[in-house]
Amino acid sequence: xxxxxxxxxATTTPSSRPPIGSSRRRGVPSPSIIGKIVVLAVATFLxxxxxxxxxxxxxxxxxxxxxxTDFGLSAYLDVFNQVDMALLVWNSAxxxxxxxxxxxxTAALAGYTFAKIDFRGSRALFAIVLATMMVPMQVxxxxxxxxxxxxxxxxxxxxLILPAIPTAFGTFLMRQYFLGLPAELAExxxxxxxxxxxxxxxxxxxxxxxxxxxxxxxxxxxHWNEFFRPLIMTISEQNFTLPLGLVSLQGNLGTGSVSxxxxxxxxxxxxxxxxFVFGQRPLREGLTAGTSK
Amino acid sequence: MTVTAPTRPQLExxxxxxxxxxxxxxxARKLMAGAFLAPTVIGITLFTLVPIVASILLAFFRWDxxxxxxxxxxxxxxxxxxxPTVRVAxxxxxxxxxxxxxxxxxxxLGLAVFVQSKMPSxxxxxxxxxxxxxxxxxxxxxxxxxxxxxxxxxxLVNAALALIGLPAVPWLTSPGGAMVVVILVYVWQNFxxxxxxxxxxxxxxxxxxxxxxxxxxxxxWRQFRNITLPLVSPTLLVASVMAIISAxxxxxxxxxxxxxxxxDSTRTAVMVIFESAFQQxxxxxxxxxxxxxxxxxxxxxxxxxxxxxxxxxxx
Numbered sequence: 001x002x003x004x005x006x007x008x009x010a011t012t013t014p015s016s017r018p019p020i021g022s023s024r025r026r027g028v029p030s031p032s033i034i035g036k037i038v039v040l041a042v043a044t045f046l047x048x049x050x051x052x053x054x055x056x057x058x059x060x061x062x063x064x065x066x067x068x069t070d071f072g073l074s075a076y077l078d079v080f081n082q083v084d085m086a087l088l089v090w091n092s093a094x095x096x097x098x099x100x101x102x103x104x105x106t107a108a109l110a111g112y113t114f115a116k117i118d119f120r121g122s123r124a125l126f127a128i129v130l131a132t133m134m135v136p137m138q139v140x141x142x143x144x145x146x147x148x149x150x151x152x153x154x155x156x157x158x159x160l161i162l163p164a165i166p167t168a169f170g171t172f173l174m175r176q177y178f179l180g181l182p183a184e185l186a187e188x189x190x191x192x193x194x195x196x197x198x199x200x201x202x203x204x205x206x207x208x209x210x211x212x213x214x215x216x217x218x219x220x221x222x223h224w225n226e227f228f229r230p231l232i233m234t235i236s237e238q239n240f241t242l243p244l245g246l247v248s249l250q251g252n253l254g255t256g257s258v259s260x261x262x263x264x265x266x267x268x269x270x271x272x273x274x275x276f277v278f279g280q281r282p283l284r285e286g287l288t289a290g291t292s293k
Numbered sequence: 294m295t296v297t298a299p300t301r302p303q304l305e306x307x308x309x310x311x312x313x314x315x316x317x318x319x320x321a322r323k324l325m326a327g328a329f330l331a332p333t334v335i336g337i338t339l340f341t342l343v344p345i346v347a348s349i350l351l352a353f354f355r356w357d358x359x360x361x362x363x364x365x366x367x368x369x370x371x372x373x374x375x376x377p378t379v380r381v382a383x384x385x386x387x388x389x390x391x392x393x394x395x396x397x398x399x400x401x402l403g404l405a406v407f408v409q410s411k412m413p414s415x416x417x418x419x420x421x422x423x424x425x426x427x428x429x430x431x432x433x434x435x436x437x438x439x440x441x442x443x444x445x446x447x448x449l450v451n452a453a454l455a456l457i458g459l460p461a462v463p464w465l466t467s468p469g470g471a472m473v474v475v476i477l478v479y480v481w482q483n484f485x486x487x488x489x490x491x492x493x494x495x496x497x498x499x500x501x502x503x504x505x506x507x508x509x510x511x512x513x514w515r516q517f518r519n520i521t522l523p524l525v526s527p528t529l530l531v532a533s534v535m536a537i538i539s540a541x542x543x544x545x546x547x548x549x550x551x552x553x554x555x556x557d558s559t560r561t562a563v564m565v566i567f568e569s570a571f572q573q574x575x576x577x578x579x580x581x582x583x584x585x586x587x588x589x590x591x592x593x594x595x596x597x598x599x600x601x602x603x604x605x606x607x608x
Contacts (some may be wrong), residue, residue, distance in 0.1 A: 032513075033410055033411060033412065036407040036410050036412075037407075037412060037416070039403075039404075039407055040404060040407050040408060040420045040424075043400075043404055043420075043424060044419075044420060044423045044424060046481075047423055047424055047426060047427060047481070047485075048423055048426065050435075050438055050439065050442060050481075051426070051427075051430075053438075053442070053449065054438050057441075105332075106332040106333045106336070107333070109328075109329035109330070109332065109333070110329060110330050110332070110333035110334070112329060113325075113326045113329040113330050114330075117322050117323075117325070117326045117329075119322075119323055119326050122326075125330070125334065128337075128342075129333065129334070129337055132337055132341045132342065134591075135341060135345060135587065136538075136541075136542050136583075136586065136587055136590060137542075138542060138562075138563050138566050138583045138586060138587075139344075139345060139348050139580075139583040139584060139586070139587045140340070140341055140344035140345060140348060141566075141570070141583075142344075142348060142351065142566075142570050142576050142579050142580055142583070143343070143344035143347035143348050143351065143580075144340055144344050145570070145571075146347075146358075146576075147339070147340070147343075147344070162340075163336075163340040165332070165336055166332060166333045166334075166335075166336025166337045166340060166341075167333070168337060168341075171333055195321060196321050196322045196325050197321075197325055200325070221429055224431070225429075225430065225431030225432065225433070225434075226431075227431065227432060227433040227544075227545045227548075227549075228544055228545065228563075228567075231548075231567075232567070232571055242431075243431045243433035243434060244433070246433065246434060246437060247433050247437065247549055250437055250440075258441055261437060261441075262437075262438065262441070265434045265437060265438060268431065268434055269430060269434065272429045272430060272431075273429075275429065276422075276426065276429050280422060283429070284425070284489055287428070287486060287489060288489050288490055288493060
C-alpha cells in the first residue's frame, strides 16, 4: 500500500489525473495498470482456455443421432470401454513412481557425497556428471535402445525406468542442497559417536527432504508426461503409458468421438493438476534451479 | 585469529587418539562415498557416457541390427547433405527455433514485466500460476487437444474466425498453416518457463532504480528499453540459451499434430532421427544426424555466450 501511494503520482503523469482526491490517492489503479491487467487476463484466458474447453467437451459428449449435447460422464465410461485405461494409468503410475523414487534415492546419495565427502577426483567426477546434462537425449537414444535390447529388456516397462534413474540434474540439485546445510551438524554427530553413515541417515537426509521433494516432483512431472522414450521403447499396447495410449486412442477413433479422447486427456491431467496445486512452489523452484547466475 | 592461535598447541597432545579414529573414519567415509556414488556413476556411465561413444562410432557404420555393421567412413554425414528430407528437416528446425524462441521470449518478458507492476498480490499470484500452468501438461496430450481446436472443419479456431467473417483456414493440412500451429502450440506450452525466469530476474532489480528514473520522467517504453532490458539481460541470456536448446529438440508436437506433414513441412531434426532409426532401421544414419544436431546445439550455445559479452550487462 505504501509503495502504491508513493509511486502513483510519478508513473501516472499529471495531465490525465482528474482532481477527485482521496479515493484516487488511496491507490485506485491508473489506466495503464488496468491496461496491463487486461493484457494479463487475456493471456490467462488463452492459457487456460484450451484446458477448460477440454474439460467442457469431455463432459458434453455428442450423442449419436441427435444434435443435442448432454452433460454427463459417458465419455469417461467410453474411455474405459474402448482402451484399457486402467492399464495405461497403472503403467504410467508404475514408471513415474519408480523413476521418481529411484531418482530421489540415487540423487540424495550422490549429491551428499559430492557435497560433504572429500575424496580424490571428486571434482573431476562431478564435472563429468554435470557435463552429461548437456548431451541431448536424441544422441544417446540409439545406443541406449540397443543396450536395452541386449539386456533383454526391450518392450518392458523396465526399459523406461532403468535408464531414467541415474540423474545428473538431480545429483546437481541435491549437491547444492547439501552444500547449504552446515558442516557443524556432522561435527556434532561425530562427537556423539555417530558413524558417517549414521550421520547421513539421521542428520542430513531428514534435513534434505525439501530438496528431495523438488527432485521427486520434477521427476514425476517429466516422466508422467514423457512421450519420446515410451514411443521408442515400447511396442505392445500392454506396455503403453498414458500419453502414448491417448495418441493411439485418437488414431483408433479417427474423427470419431472427440469427447472420448478428451476424457482420456482430462484423466491424464488430474495427477499433474494435483502436483501443480500442492507442489507449485517446489515445482517452480526446481524448474528454475541452476539458472540464476 | 589471535585468540585461537594459542589454543592450537594445547590441542596437539590429545590429537593422537583423534587421529586414529580420524583415519578410520576417513576409510569408512571413502567406502561410503564409493557405495553412495555407485548407482549414479555406474548408471550415467552405462546409459550416457558409453552411448555417447557408441553413437560417435556408430555414425561411421551402416547397420540395420540384422546384418553385421559395415564401415562406411563419413558416408552417413555426406548423405545427410544430399538427402532432401534431412536437409528440409534441419531447415524446418532452424526456422522453427528462430520464430518460436523469439515469440516465446517476447511474450514471456512482456507478461513478466506486466505481472511485476502494481496490483493486488492475490491477482499477481493468480496470473503467475496460471501462466506457467501449461508447462506441467504432457506435450502429447496438449497436441491432441490443439489438433481438435485447429481442425479445419469443426475446430474452435476456425469457428471463431467465422464469427468475425473470416474464411476457414486449412491449419493442419497446408504446409504453412501446419508450421504455424506447431509454433503456436509449442510457444503456448513453453513460454511459462521463460516467464518464470524473467519474473525472478525482474524481481532482483532494485526498486530504487525505477523510482529514480520515474522522477527523472523516464517511464513506459523508454524505461523498459533503457533500464529494464539492460538490467534483465543476464536472465535474458539464460532464458534464450535454454529456450533454444529445448526448441532444437522439438519432436512431440509435430509428431502428434502432423507426423511431419503435409509433405515434409513440419518434419524436424529429431523426427528424422526417430524415423531413420526406428522405422528405416538405419542406425548409423540416425547417429550421424544426432551428432550433427548436438554440434548445432553446442555451437549455438557457444555463439550466444560469445555474443553475450557485448549485450549482457551485469550490475
